[in-house]
Amino acid sequence: xxxxxxxxxxxxxxxxxxxxxxxxxxxxxxxxxxxxxxxxxxxxxxxxxxxxxxxxxxxxxxxxxxxxxxxxxxxxxxxxxxxxxxxxxxxxxxxxxxxxxxxxxxxxxxxxxxxxxxxxxxxxxxxxxxxxxxxxxxxxxxxxxxxxxxxxxxxxxxxxxxxxxxxxxxxxxxxxxxxxxxxxxxxxxxxxxxxxxxxxxxxxxxxxxxxxxxxxxxxxxxxxxxxxxxxxxxxxxxxxxxxxxxxxxxxxxxxxxxxxxxxxxxxxxxxxxxxxxxxxxxxxxxxxxxxxxxxxxxxxxxxxxxxxxxxxxxxxxxxxxxxxxxxxxxxxxxxxxxxxxxxxxxxxxxxxxxxxxxxxxxxxxxxxxxxxxxxxxxxxxxxxxxxxxxxxxxxxxxxxxxxxxxxxxxxxxxxxxxxxxxxxxxxxxxxxxxxxx
Numbered sequence: 089x090x091x092x093x094x095x096x097x098x099x100x101x102x103x104x105x106x107x108x109x110x111x112x113x114x115x116x117x118x119x120x121x122x123x124x125x126x127x128x129x130x131x132x133x134x135x136x137x138x139x140x141x142x143x144x145x146x147x148x149x150x151x152x153x154x155x156x157x158x159x160x161x162x163x164x165x166x167x168x169x170x171x172x173x174x175x176x177x178x179x180x181x182x183x184x185x186x187x188x189x190x191x192x193x194x195x196x197x198x199x200x201x202x203x204x205x206x207x208x209x210x211x212x213x214x215x216x217x218x219x220x221x222x223x224x225x226x227x228x229x230x231x232x233x234x235x236x237x238x239x240x241x242x243x244x245x246x247x248x249x250x251x252x253x254x255x256x257x258x259x260x261x262x263x264x265x266x267x268x269x270x271x272x273x274x275x276x277x278x279x280x281x282x283x284x285x286x287x288x289x290x291x292x293x294x295x296x297x298x299x300x301x302x303x304x305x306x307x308x309x310x311x312x313x314x315x316x317x318x319x320x321x322x323x324x325x326x327x328x329x330x331x332x333x334x335x336x337x338x339x340x341x342x343x344x345x346x347x348x349x350x351x352x353x354x355x356x357x358x359x360x361x362x363x364x365x366x367x368x369x370x371x372x373x374x375x376x377x378x379x380x381x382x383x384x385x386x387x388x389x390x391x392x393x394x395x396x397x398x399x400x401x402x403x404x405x406x407x408x409x410x411x412x413x414x415x416x417x418x419x420x421x422x423x424x425x426x427x428x429x430x431x432x433x434x435x436x437x438x439x440x441x442x443x444x445x446x447x448x449x450x451x452x453x454x455x456x457x458x459x460x461x462x463x464x465x466x467x468x469x470x471x472x473x474x475x476x477x478x479x480x481x482x483x484x485x486x487x488x489x490x491x492x493x494x495x496x497x498x499x500x501x502x503x504x505x506x507x508x509x510x511x512x513x514x515x516x517x518x519x520x521x522x523x524x525x
Contacts, residue, residue, distance in 0.1 A: 092140065094173060094189070110147055122152070124318075135160040136160070187264070194304050195323065203215065210294045213269070214260060217259035224403075228280065238293040301322065322372075331461075335465060338467060339380035341468065349383075351384060351389050352394065358402075367411035368508065369507055381441055423435065423436065460479055467485040472497055487501055
């Protein structure tokens with residue numbers, strides 16, 4: 089599959105690091121951002137690359153040449169006048185039927201084979217890579233339906249209340265057919281505002297959600313964070329071709345205060361310190377995945393739409409603290425029958441309700457998780473036993489003294505206690521990049 093990299097931007101927000109070279113040529117850990125991208129592409133067998141250059145573009149051409157030094161075939165398109173983030177696409181000849189389109193200022197290490205398979209399976213005209221990030225309040229958010237079709241696009245200036253933290257990551261798979269169906273209306277074109285957002289109603293734009301490492305270099309602070317993450321091996325570790333470590337999290341009583349069943353978003357309230365704990369989990373490179381029993385569906389107390397809103401409230405509140413979850417799995421079932429208002433179709437003895445391990449095993453298959461090096465954290469023995477049944481390390485949150493038979497269970501006062509006192513000690517146990525297969 090052909091790759092097109094848009095590398096013509098000036099990068100004014102990060103110019104304090106280097107203002108005399110194009111943004112994609114800013115060095116990080118000894119090599120330009122663009123070289124990190126090309127190394128990942130080559131590792132995925134993607135070696136046919138076109139780079140769009142503009143501002144100070146000769147730096148890029150002189151460094152990469154024809155690409156042979158990097159095991160790739162690189163060609164260039166030079167913008168003599170700014171064409172926006174997408175105008176260049178209409179100038180390129182002989183684009184493949186499907187091609188990968190990248191922003192040149194993003195550090196990533198992802199398994200492209202998964203995204204390509206998703207794109208083909210959906211018969212998409214465009215597939216966007218989306219992911220949670222630590223600053224959703226100043227990012228464009230993508231909304232989807234249950235089939236992963238994009239249904240909405242919230243720019244950062246748009247009004248929003250509660251939202252799912254899924255941000256456009258700057259990695260796309262696009263079909264030549266989409267370009268034909270989206271004719272050029274002007275010379276300078278913005279990819280998001282002029283092409284993608286107006287085409288949502290076609291139903292052919294899909295979102296591929298991934299927890300893999302994708303971070304833009306828009307500010308000096310993010311530059312410093314990425315530098316640290318590369319040095320500590322986190323960038324490579326997050327590639328889904330590598331076995332993942334995960335902290336599975338119960339919801340009620342672990343993340344949010346819990347006195348009774350939560351039936352509306354307004355009742356959801358984070359436990360003090362929970363967001364900071366999840367932010368710590370994020371920073372250490374663990375996946376953070378919520379595993380929760382939600383019998384409110386079977387009881388008839390809540391419908392699926394309301395439950396989704398409750399979880400959007402959770403993601404919004406976490407995002408305000410710079411924390412995020414990578415995914416959430418919930419069980420809507422409950423085996424006991426005979427109550428007013430219940431939904432009989434969900435009153436079953438299922439394989440997913442904790443203490444059964446079904447949700448954890450589903451997540452492990454989806455994200456290539458090493459369960460023996462992952463934790464299941466909760467405030468109920470059902471959480472503990474679900475972790476044990478899945479082969480995880482069980483963590484019990486309680487202020488009480490340990491009970492008999494709990495010698496092999498790690499016990500902490502709170503999620504903050506676990507993340508701050510225990511996980512921080514585990515920070516140095518990561519495999520370094522040179523040791524990865």
